[in-house]
Amino acid sequence: MFSMMLAFFLIACDETGGLAEDPYAGGKEPLGIKLLDESPAPDKGIPGTEVVFKAKGLLKYSNPAAGEYKFEFFINNEKAEILNATDTTLTVLIPANISSGASFLEMEGQIFFGPRFTVLGNVSIDENYGIKEGASGPVYDCLPHSNGGFYIVGGFRYIENSIENNEVYNSIAVLTNQGSVVKKSANYYTDGALGSLNSISRFSDGRLLVSGDIVRYDQTSGIGNIAIIKSDCSLVTENIELLRQNGETAVKTFSSFNGGAEDAGILKSFVTSNDDVIAIGNMKQYRRADYANSTYDYIQYDITEVNSVMKMTIDGNIDQTYHAGENASGSNGIVNDAYLDGSDGVIIAGDFTAFDGMATGNIIRLNADGEVDQQYLANIGTGANGAINVIRYNKALDKAMITGNFTEFNGFRCSGVLMLNGDGTVDDNFKLKQLSGGAVNFATILNSGKIVLSGTFEKYEGITRSGMLILESNGDVEQNFNVPGTFTGQLYNVFETSSTEGYYALLLVGNFNRFDDQTIRNIVKIRVMDVE
Amino acid sequence: MELNKAKPKDMNKIKLLAIFSIGILILGSLASCTDDSYFNDGGTSSPFYEGSILEYLKSRPDYFNKLVNIVEYTGMEKTFEEDEITFFAPTDFSINRSIQLLNSQLYIQGKDTVKLIEQIDPQVWKDFLTLYIIEGKYLLKDIPQMDTTAMNVFSGQGYKSLNGRPMNMGVVYHDLEGVKYAGYRELFYSYIYDFAENDLINAHVATSDIQSFNGAVHVIRFRDHYFGFNPYNFPSRAISSGIKRVDEIVNKQN
Secondary structure (H helix, E strand, O other), rough: OOOHHHHHHHHHHHOOOEEEEEEOOOOOOOOOOEEOOOOOOEEOOOOOOEEEEEEEEEEEEEOOOOOOOOOOEEEEOOEEEEEOOOOOOEEOOOOOOOOOEEEEEEEEOEEEEEEEEOOOOOOOEEOOOOOOOOOOOEEEEEEEOOOEEEEEEEEEOEEOOOOOOOOOOOOOOEEOOOOOOOOOEEOOOOOOOOEEEEEEEEEEOOOOOEEEEEEEEOEEOOOOOOOEEEEOOEOOOOEEEEEEOOOOOEEEEEOOHHHHHHHHOOOEEEEEOOOOOEOHHHOOOEEEOOHHHHEHHHHHEEEEEOOOOOEEEEOOOOOOOOOOOOOOOOOOEEEEEEEEOOOOEEEEEEEEOEEEEOOOOOEEEEEEOEEEEEHHOOOOOOOOOOOOEEEEEEOOEEEEEEEEEEOOEEEOOOOOEEEEEEOOOOOOOOOOOOOEOOEEEEEEOOOOEEEEEEOOOOOEEEEOOOOOOEOOOOOOOHHHOOOOOOOOOOEEEEEEEOOOOOOEEEEEEEEEEEEEEEOOOOEEEEEEEEOO | HHHHHHOHHHHHHHHHHHHHHHHHHHHHHHHHHHHOOOOHHHOOOOOOOOHHHHHHHHOHHHHHHHHHHHHHHHHHHHHHHHOOOOEEEEHHHHHHHHHHHHHHHHHHOOOOOOOOOHHHHHHHHHHHHHHHHOOOEEEEEOOOOOOOOOOOOOOOOEEEEEEEOOOOOOOOEEEEEOOOOOEEEEEEEEEEEHHHOOOEHHHHEEEEEEEOOEEEEEOOOOOOOOOOOOOOOHHHHHHHHHHHHHHHHHHHHO
16 A cells, blocks of 8 residues: 555656755855875975975966966965966975975865875984884883883883784883884793883882882782882782681782882882882872781781872882871872982972972972972972973983973963973073964973973964974974974873984874874884984 | 455445545645645754754754853854854764763873863863854755765865864765665765875764754764864863863852
């Protein structure tokens, strides 16, 4: 019955010529122009280069003799002067200030996308470096390795295509200078961590301190977010004889570093000049296993109150004299980051208005004995008027870069990025210029005085420089050092190293998924030429 | 057959029904061709909304409650009420998905999570919301064909969004029973990294051509869309611009 009905309807329509109106008809007329995907000639060059792009139908809207064009041409969102147009080509001049990126032509509000143009300068990806795709999770910290490469720690499981070979690197790995990942061997003998590692540093005997948010390392449980490992990344362990319920004793393996944070992860950990350990975080409790009162199935922990910071000996025992006493209440807010300076003092930054009961603007320095450094406190004055999220220190220069959600530091106006001297005074030689489209989420200072920034910004001084900058020490931007295209994400550290050919290079690690427009995750090595 | 099983008493009913059906058929076949104004007839399938885009969004709080709050928080009411625009509407599901990702990142950092849109800098909301707005009214039929497997031939068309960033609109002509491009058409709105390398993020439009007094609304499929296209753009921008505490907002409102 229904099929009959349907047939009737159809027949009825056929007789009168189908649907009365084509729902897809009557649209706006296209302009009839096009930029072709083919690479321009040349496809890379420095500012001032004349470049020919392939196009279609532009002549209708051009008067090359008079230099008049009804369209505009852009590379990486920067306008490029049009020198000539034929019906199949478009010749443009690369502007003086520009970073690499895709091209497009704009006419009457419509955009015609074209190919990418690479702006040449002093910075480029080290394409011979073995890591091209990156790591599967963030890389938070690095430490130079005796093989010329680096230890890396973070929250990753796979590096490059290791997922295909089922090679797992649980938050810690060793890379060579050429960028190959050291596989499980005598030089890398670990199952890694359960959880993420934020920090890695070295003792004078070559052993390593790692910390983060971990409860297990190398299949050994009971880790209090911090551990000591050997140079091959395996956990330093000790065997303890414990009573079982049946009255017999049995041996259990523990981390030989017996100490840790009970109630929160550790943000940063440091090895002091005399091989003690300082850990910073939002913890309130230090813990240490009391094996004498434990059984095989139940470990008794002794808890000691600590606030934001704790110092331990190399075996994990807490230093009760460090940051101790009634006033040692720590931060009244959130600790975000910290560094250890050359005289075993720690500078702690975050989102707090007081530390150990003393009013301060989101930053404080503790002396080697854990007491608040009064001189530093006086030098920072009112400090930052908003949270400090990241602090990075250059020991050689004794200067630090702070990044956060502040607009003023001790009366010095700044949009979220500032250079501090080691004593807490502002280095006002550095001034961040006008930044738009987002904010800065990381800044560090290199030995040359240059500053590496990452962020969510689009433009610096009105020129599109998406997500990353290498600035001069006064905050100026040099075209040659800022040619890469879009960076997406956040850096956590920048290490000065050498490229695969032996030139000066930077290892960038963090939580990012693009560098120079290319998809690469969390680790990349870049050549930086002519660094004074 | 079922008819044979019917009792004699019911036969009359069946006859009646048959006559009635034929009547409807004749009426229907007449109507199906003579009535070419059904497109404007109103009813459930009307593409027209008697009001501004903002009023339309307000009429569907099941999809756009948060979106409307964001429009008001960023002070963009005029754009949505008066300016002639094409709006690719991200639903609350997309916005919530991005907020969840943001919150998971804040949680890892040990920071308070976001409960109110006001905790995020209005400029951040505005910069992302304006990515979804194109000046002028573009309906499906105004937008060129796009074929994601042959972008150099059918590329759709780029337009500058209100944000300033070039975006791409394109209509994908789906195939029908093996006949290329003869099937239904689907609108795509794309965030461009490198068009020539096909490096872009597509948002699928689920409902297109909702026409209000001041332009067109195309609603983006919420199943897989993140507010801000790249899932991480919004969370990292929100964090770097600073997250306000809930009590700061509440104190301000009091």
